[in-house]
Amino acid sequence: xxxxxxxxxxxxxxxxxxxxxxxxxxxxxxxxxxxxxxxxxxxxxxxxxxxxxxxxxxxxxxxxxxxxxxxxxxxxxxxxxxxxxxxxxxxxxxxxxxxxxxxxxxxxxxxxxxxxxxxxxxxxxxxxxxxxxxxxxxxxx
Amino acid sequence: xxxxxxxxxxxxxxxxxxxxxxxxxxxxxxxxxxxxxxxxxxxxxxxxxxxxxxxxxxxxxxxxxxxxxxxxxxxxxxxxxxxxxxxxxxxxxxxxxxxxxxxxxxxxxxxxxxxxxxxxxxxxxxxxxxxxxxxxxxxxxxxxxxxxxxxxxxxxxxxxxxxxxxx
Numbered sequence: 395x396x397x398x399x400x401x402x403x404x405x406x407x408x409x410x411x412x413x414x415x416x417x418x419x420x421x422x423x424x425x426x427x428x429x430x431x432x433x434x435x436x437x438x439x440x441x442x443x444x445x446x447x448x449x450x451x452x453x454x455x456x457x458x459x460x461x462x463x464x465x466x467x468x469x470x471x472x473x474x475x476x477x478x479x480x481x482x483x484x485x486x487x488x489x490x491x492x493x494x495x496x497x498x499x500x501x502x503x504x505x506x507x508x509x510x511x512x513x514x515x516x517x518x519x520x521x522x523x524x525x526x527x528x529x530x531x532x533x534x535x
Numbered sequence: 536x537x538x539x540x541x542x543x544x545x546x547x548x549x550x551x552x553x554x555x556x557x558x559x560x561x562x563x564x565x566x567x568x569x570x571x572x573x574x575x576x577x578x579x580x581x582x583x584x585x586x587x588x589x590x591x592x593x594x595x596x597x598x599x600x601x602x603x604x605x606x607x608x609x610x611x612x613x614x615x616x617x618x619x620x621x622x623x624x625x626x627x628x629x630x631x632x633x634x635x636x637x638x639x640x641x642x643x644x645x646x647x648x649x650x651x652x653x654x655x656x657x658x659x660x661x662x663x664x665x666x667x668x669x670x671x672x673x674x675x676x677x678x679x680x681x682x683x684x685x686x687x688x689x690x691x692x693x694x695x696x697x698x699x700x701x702x
Contacts, residue, residue, distance in 0.1 A: 423593040423646045424659040463580035471650035475588055
């Protein structure tokens with residue numbers, strides 16, 4: 395029993411310590427490198443989102459549950475993956491989201507990404523440095 | 536060995552009462568079960584995700600594509616059930632490792648669609664460690680059965696049902 399305890403302690407100790415050497419592994423689960431803390435972060439961040447365009451021309455940022463599930467960052471990652479996979483994947487995602495909406499409320503959906511200066515964003519300049527529309531699709535039904 | 540290091544070794548490697556480890560089992564197990572129940576709808580929502588989003592991590596990396604939707608639900612339910620057995624200390628030698636593996640799988644699967652969340656790592660590691668320890672020698676149905684010379688299956692089931700109702 396004592397030997398098992400020592401072996402387990404050593405195993406878990408090594409497993410938890412390994413991510414400190416980034417060359418040995420990338421982010422994983424349950425052992426993580428916690429890249430958002432351990433990596434050097436960029437001054438800019440590109441945030442992707444899905445927007446619903448109303449009939450009056452206004453736009454609403456759509457809820458994460460319309461994109462993926464109730465997790466905001468899962469919705470963001472779903473859009474980011476689609477954009478990274480190309481225009482066809484982005485178009486497919488756009489149409490899937492549009493299929494979850496009613497044309498009583500929205501005329502179309504668009505997939506947009508905006509790049510922000512992360513320091514300025516938390517100051518007075520909250521506007522994006524650049525924005526790009528990746529897909530635009532009609533709401534039918 | 537110096538007197539100071541001897542004190543250190545005595546402090547860290549002395550036998551601890553079974554109740555202390557059992558309380559840790561109850562605390563860790565109850566937290567994990569409550570987490571699974573509260574986040575159940577989120578955990579099973581991954582059944583509806585597209586295959587082109589699949590970026591497996593942890594043990595799920597053994598798969599090349601997502602599992603059938605029904606299996607996502609069944610494994611999440613099995614994790615809750617085995618978590619109850621873990622927390623109550625029922626057949627812990629079996630239910631402990633089963634819960635640890637199921638919890639690892641269910642949470643890893645949730646993290647396998649592009650977004651690795653970094654919120655459940657400690658919970659999963661804690662359950663893995665406790666599952667491999669003799670954590671059901673006190674405050675457990677196993678202990679009660681041993682005291683009664685292995686109680687009947689009905690008695691165990693009733694105790695489990697009572698605990699579930701109270702919870």
